[in-house]
Amino acid sequence: MSTATPTGPSDFIRDIVAADRASGKHGGRVVTRFPPEPNGHLHIGHAKSICLNFGIALENPGGICHLRFDDTNPTTEDPAYVRAIQDDVRWLGFDWQGKLFYASDYFERLYAFAVTLIKKGKAYVDSLTADQMRDYRGTLTEPGKDSPYRSRSVEDNLDLFRRMKAGEFPDGAHVLRAKIDMASPNINLRDPVLYRIRHAAHYRTGTAWSLYPSYDFAHPLSDAIEGITHSICTLEFQDHRPLYDWVVAETEHEHRPQQIEFARLNLTAAVMSKRKLLELVDRKLVAGWDDPRLPTIRGLRRRGYTPEAIRTFCEHIGVAKRDAVVEMQMLEHFVREDLNKRSPRVMAVLKPLKVVIDNYPEGTVEDLEAVNNPEDASAGTRTVPFSRVLYIEQDDFREDPPKQFFRLAPGREVRLRYAYIVKCVGVVKDPQTGAVTELHCTYDPETKSGAAQEQRKVKATIHWVSARHAADAEVRLYNPLFLTDLSKVPADHDWTLYLNPQSLERLTGCKVEPGLRQAAPGTRVQFERQGYFCVDPDSSAGTPVFNRTVSLKDAWARIEKTQQAR
């Protein structure tokens, strides 16, 4: 008897956690944290971190992951982001089990730790201007030099720091610095700023404080206070680790969290920079943070992505330390995989072409049985009305069909899904433009779908909608937001110039099965042969709006492409 050993995700961080648990480090506890700053919305890159931190907590008995808002910069943060972030984390399927924290809750204790450092002679008030401080810091290759204020007495430092807190000085007049080593080859150790004066109202603490701790001070201490065992962050903080450890050690915390860094997620054809995302939204270059073209959690959600698909994706991209750019196809693959299993199929015509079945009796309507999901028998069946006048997809007809085009053409036959085999017997064109405006077909009554005697094979089956019964709909197709990989755009170029004017294609006058007329926002369906779609909140009574989450794989498109390449 072989019991299947459930092999969850594995990576170097989980290896470290497992080893620590085995050795009894941290008393065998596993406490992680996801520490967003509430100055923007979460995106797919954060999802990677969320899946990692909450995932590790879930995988280890007694493990827990805290949600902590790293809110130490009052000028950029907003409570609306706090709410949205919680909502997004929950939507992704994770639970912080009541362990919701704010760095701002620790301001009082952080201040006390700073005083301790001053008393130990490990921190001092500096009164250099920002420019001067930069000069004193040295360069990458040259050591910095001590600030003239570095040798202030403990008493003076204590007094000045107290008065900074009391709001006696304007912004920028003084800062509190760690006294480490101005000649350190690691620039982060050249007396980093611990506190800066900011006469700004904080969204949670109001005007109680006129000085705020920096990340380098607040973060390690927040971790230590909360008993975090594994503080997982991205690569750019590697250089800060010695400082992180210094802060925890010098404030004499018995508990020492361990910082571990991994490579952040990069995705082809996706803007992941918080700054750029904000700018796109602020300048109204997109519809908002939940614009379906954005890789934000809210954008993906509105687009129709499922949390399961995002989590599966995060599991499959792995966790490592090398810089990497994951192809968007990978994300798309996992949504398709998930949606294929769960989406009800439905017929929808995006670009309608009228078809009259000449030999079908006028006024007759047949209710045909259609399978809701061939991947899931329990999804059952539904009924779709068939009548003499239909709409089919313009792309499913070619007057002059190229090689390997199996769909409708003059004299050719196709099956109408769940209905009959029809033959194209006439083409009506606009006398002015020559465009095909209507098709005439005949149907073979012997070929009704599912009929026992029905054996005939045709090369293609196409979808359709009965003209009389169809509901009108708007369909939004999405293409890459940018024409080029933004990482290749020079910093001095206006990156917004590379926006793809075709990133959103709005199709109106689309025809969908009548059953979709009142579909609720958030409803996900597969439009047969086309893709997965999700009902948008913009839908109005009677006319739903659909977002294309992702197209189905299109073998014909590929054939056509290689044909054209020849």
Next chain:
RNA sequence: UGGGGGAUCGUCUAGCGGUAGGACGCCAGCCUUUGGAGCUGGCUACCUAGGUUCGAUUCCUAGUCCCCCAGCCA
């Protein structure tokens, strides 16, 4: 030219001294009342040069290339 990281199929990622595995992608075929899904087969990789070793992607040495750091952002 300082410090910190990193280099394995086209793209992610495993491998921890016994000669490279998985996923995405791509190609071919089967199947199919979605040119979907599914199934089968195939494709391509250890940055370079030395060394240690019976044997190196794994260890050593020397290079090369890439990323991050000079915010009172995080």
